[in-house]
Amino acid sequence: MKKKEVTIYDLAKELNFSPSTVSRALNNHKSIGKKTTKEIHKAAQRLGYRPNSIAASLRSNKSKTIGILIARINSPFMSTLISGIEDTARKANYNVLISQSNESYENEVNNAKALYDSRVGGVIVSLAMETVDTSHFKQFLDKNIPVVFVDRVPKEFNSYRVVIDNYAAGYRATKHLIDQGCTRIAHFAGSQHVNVYNMRKKGYIDALTENGIELDEKLIISLKTMSSTEGWEATEKLLGMSNPPDGIFSSNDSAAVSAIRCAKERGVKIPEELAIIGFNDDPVASIVEPSLSTISHPARRMGEISALRILEHSKENLGTSVSEITMLDTKVVVRNSSKRNP
Structure with missing residues (x-):
């Protein structure tokens, strides 16, 4: 047989308080003294009272x-x-x-x-x-x-x-690769109707332009979900070019880690021949070999x-x-x- 739920009225009857006093005490209202509040909380625990949050939300x-x-x-x-x-x-x-x-x-x-x-x-x-x-x-x-x-x-x-500030972060990531001597920097871009990927791409483009590097649209690879599989496939495509990139800025770490793994499998030296930076600073960034440069995300x-x-x-x-x-x-x-x- 199902046991009946203990209500505020049951507590009030047990302790000889009014239901309103019990209710206020259970909610730690300052109009009820500390001694009374403690007594009511103790009785509620002993009797197995559970607050009805659904009823409260309905009210x-x-x-x-x-x-x-x-x-x-x-x-x-x-x-x-x-x-x-x-x-x-x-x-x-x-x-x-x-x-x-x-x-x-x-x-x-x-x-x-x-x-x-x-x-x-x-x-x-x-x-x-x-x-x-x-x-x-x-x-x-x-x-x-x-x-x-x-x-x-x-x-x-x-x-x-x-x-x-995704624009500033995209700019800094790209500028970092430029400062390391990269001149052909590819970008793994997410869906452009999503604010974070759109602004990271804008930061990437402006960093190239303001540092005298001509934008090559073929180096911008759009990824639907920014998955590790897509990152691998995009890296294979880039490394198969007659003039492959010497840097990759990925809009997340998952695709960037795949870029490292794919490049290593093809015998490409990282970072000497291909420098890579990701985004988010996921735990995997410090585990992969070589460890992944990235953008911190609070x-x-x-x-x-x-x-x-x-x-x-x-x-x-x-x-x-x-x-x-x-x-x-x-x-x-x-x-x-x-x-x-x-």
Whole structure:
């Protein structure tokens, strides 16, 4: 036989307090004395009372839960981002719900609806590679539920954004290869409707132009998902040219690591004949041989700030017209895959 759930009214009867006193004590309201609060919490634990967060969310139309909607959980960048969100949320007694789109627009739309139906108090989103239309997030704003876009963000959407300066990072990565003596620098570019890849490519092009290197469009290889397989195939294509590149700037580390492995298999010396730099500073960057130069990406800090935006919005009861961009800086992490000069 299923055991009956203990309610606030059961606690009130057991302790001879009013239900309202019990409720306030369980929520640590300062109008209730410390001794009474401690007594009620102790009794709640002894009797097996569980707060009904669903009922609370139905009353307020939102819960103390932050929804996270990202492309892939198994990405080192994303897992570190989630860690920053979760730690910040936990300190404020918020929970998190995590869903992944696997780079699919359709999955993203369905996951957004599921989070909305769960009455989350806010949602943090990094867009799928396929996503162009972001109208499925309007349902949150219509209910004054804050939306924070992080890393991959839409061009036009009235909300919070937490990003890095991808243009400056792309410029620095390319300039680093130029400083090492590279004159034919290839670029692994992601989907150009995605802000991060578009701005990294612009930084790459401007670094070449401003340093007197003519742009060769054949050296720009577009990758759909920036996977390791695509990185290998792109490297094979580049090394098969009659005039191959002497440098590669990859928009992520996965493709860059494949470039190192492919080049080594073909007997190309790294960095003497081919200098390579990636992006994100994933753990694999320091493990691969030679170690991969890359661009640092403050994933954890981006997660912390994203969660804080949700918490601040809810605490101050701000309106839906809030639009704020937080931009964090990056730096070049120089390792053996590109280091020609001391």
